[in-house]
Amino acid sequence: MSTDLKNTIFSVNIFNTNTSQWERYTLKGLEPMPKAENLSVYELADYSSDFDKLYTTYIFTDTKTLNQWNNYRKAIGTPIRVTRAYCSVKHNKDLASKYPGQVAKYSQHMAGKALDMVPYYGNITLEQMYKIALSYWIFVEPDYSSHVHGDARDPGSPYYPIVQYGSQNVYVATCQDALYYNGYLTLTDIDGIFGDITKNAVIKFQKDHNLTPDGIVGSQTWSALLPDT
Numbered sequence: 001m002s003t004d005l006k007n008t009i010f011s012v013n014i015f016n017t018n019t020s021q022w023e024r025y026t027l028k029g030l031e032p033m034p035k036a037e038n039l040s041v042y043e044l045a046d047y048s049s050d051f052d053k054l055y056t057t058y059i060f061t062d063t064k065t066l067n068q069w070n071n072y073r074k075a076i077g078t079p080i081r082v083t084r085a086y087c088s089v090k091h092n093k094d095l096a097s098k099y100p101g102q103v104a105k106y107s108q109h110m111a112g113k114a115l116d117m118v119p120y121y122g123n124i125t126l127e128q129m130y131k132i133a134l135s136y137w138i139f140v141e142p143d144y145s146s147h148v149h150g151d152a153r154d155p156g157s158p159y160y161p162i163v164q165y166g167s168q169n170v171y172v173a174t175c176q177d178a179l180y181y182n183g184y185l186t187l188t189d190i191d192g193i194f195g196d197i198t199k200n201a202v203i204k205f206q207k208d209h210n211l212t213p214d215g216i217v218g219s220q221t222w223s224a225l226l227p228d229t
């Protein structure tokens with residue numbers, strides 16, 4: 001990689017699902033990821049080897065996801081690598097353009113709730129990793145030919161939950177990132193907290209797209225906000 005991820009300064013945003021509070025850190029890429037065993041900050045960076053590009057210097061994830069990683073990593077018992085984690089809306093769209101039909105419109109990577117993982121120096125096989133993943137992640141992609149994808153989505157739903165005024169979680173950050181992608185928010189508005197600025201941006205977006213302008217991001221607004229893949 002030409003990007004010096006290990007010395008890049010990242011804004012790390014972890015939503016604590018027990019306290020329902022954001023915990024924010026400013027860390028170098030090579031520093032240990034807070035609340036995650038055997039993981040460095042840069043492994044969660046929105047970096048793409050496909051485009052040799054660092055998309056963002058912020059990272060969003062939550063403790064539910066990191067706990068699933070911790071338990072999975074412990075069960076694996078040997079080093080594995082994370083090749084893709086948090087992914088911005090822009091990056092997801094770029095990937096979809098490059099790999100048509102292979103990128104999910106509602107990718108859990110955009111919520112920082114998914115990790116793609118591979119063996120480290122062939123110490124374990126992808127098939128072994130896949131079989132163990134089934135016990136530790138809420139959802140595991142059935143295709144493990146190039147990596148094992150595990151995510152901590154809401155059980156049973158491939159879509160995103162409703163977010164609205166007062167909501168705080170990783171999906172609010174995804175919603176704000178999508179509003180930014182569509183030109184309705186600025187970069188500094190992405191904080192995972194659904195307040196007045198976000199609500200007004202959603203209402204404006206809904207009016208512009210002939211949706212009920214209620215400021216609530218449900219399935220129709222999510223569908224319009226997220227780029228098609």
Ligand SMILES: [Zn+2]
Nearest residue numbers: 114115116149
């Ligand atoms: Zn994945």
